[in-house]
Amino acid sequence: MHDEWINVGSVADVDEDDTHSVEVDGKRVCLYKLGGEIYATDGTCTHGEADLSLGMVVDSCLIECPLHEGTFDIRSGRAVDAPCTEPLHCYPVKVEQGVIYLRPVR
Amino acid sequence: MDVVIVGAGQAGAWVARSLRQGGHKGGITLLGRELHAPYERPPLSKGVLSGTEAHPPVLLDPQQCDALGVDFRPGVEVVDIDRSRHQVRCADGSVVPYGKLVLATGGRPRPLSCPGADLPHVHVLRTIEDSMAIARQLVPGKRLLVIGGGWIGLEVAATARAKQVDVMLLEAGSRLCARSLPPRFSEFLLEKHQQEGVEVRLSTTVSSITAGRQRTLAVQLPGGAQEFDAVVVGIGLLLDTGLAETCGLEVRDGIVVDQAGRTSDPDIYAVGDVANQPSTWAGGRLRLESWANAQNQAIAVGKALAGEDVAYDEIPWFWSDQYNLNIQVLGIPLNDVEGIQRGSVESGQFSVFQFSGERLHSVISVNAPRDIKVAKRWLKQGTCPSPDVIADPSVRLDKLERAA
16 A cells, blocks of 8 residues: 555546545545545445445435445544444545545555 | 343344443343344345355444343244243243343245245245355256245346356246336336346246256146256245244234334334334335344334334335346335336336325335435425426436425
């Protein structure tokens, strides 16, 4: 895993209260825009093999898994609603001049 | 106050979790007949059957049991409830006292009633062992007979086809999934399975199964006998209501409970597949054999036992994955309502929104999970856009609610 920041797209790629899927080092990552801020988490639910980018952003802070409706807090990865019990991994993100950078640390 | 849960499936496990998370300070004992830690069953006809998943999701592993203070005892069969003494008796003679008792006993697969139902390679599907036994038969070129055109039969057929097994599927009724889907969807699934190479015979039953030549099974069908390498039977669930019936609880299509999961005995609750519960969505009572009910009703009952005021009345929600189709059903579909269609069958992505008068009644979707999600919110909020808006593919339904 790198230590540097990876360009994963532009701020315009992500709609407000929405998801955007990207691939980093062969791994599915999900980007979100909440109140103009960009967040990034693993793109796969910790409960089952679901693609979180197909889920819905709820209450402007939770990502709801499309498979079973479990939710995680996008900002912290904390599992909120069943069946999710294991936390979701979050990635450090920075935005510079409209470009989103992510650090693929675990 | 100690809570004893009989049945360590998905529902039993969620009662235990929810109870502890709700602040319950007393003991929680979880008694399961199976030897496994509580697990979810849906993958047994899909990923576990096909081998892409080694094991279905486990709901309470030993560490979690420790952390939550749940005394999980696998391989225990409860044979008797003594309501006056507030204790249950197990098959080995041991006695477990309870302050409150929860019955999460589910059921067992209905066996075939014809001769030969107990021959080797005639399978039912409920447990991990069942799934693994069937999986061993799913080898390219083998001939599989699936008896039952409900969800289990259809998912097994789809999984078997993906393994290049030759599949014939029999349904005793005149259409597939008749208990759950309106006729147009039965037709849609029939066509899909036929396109995928399944030979489907409706209005057909088996009169007998005998040992065939070379370790196959000879199945007597209306047109004559046919040989198969294995048979999978998916013809319904026989509810495990015996304990409840014997001790005098009200049982009618399952163990009868109120909105907090209480049976006719105030110290005994029932949850999951076995529970017959009130539902405004059904306009009366219903019993749901679904993942969502096993989880969410159990979570609600756990909270009720922990002292919260609970009135569980969630809209029924079900899904099935067959081939490249994700089928979801929200509410209880009506058989004679055309509904508003969104998307197209040809595109492989569509939903049908059924209305009862002006009110949204149910939604059935194929590869359109977001339609189900937004509809669920509308139903909870008691609002709904007009049929014109729903049918307009240029409108994003999940963005609508923000504007409302």
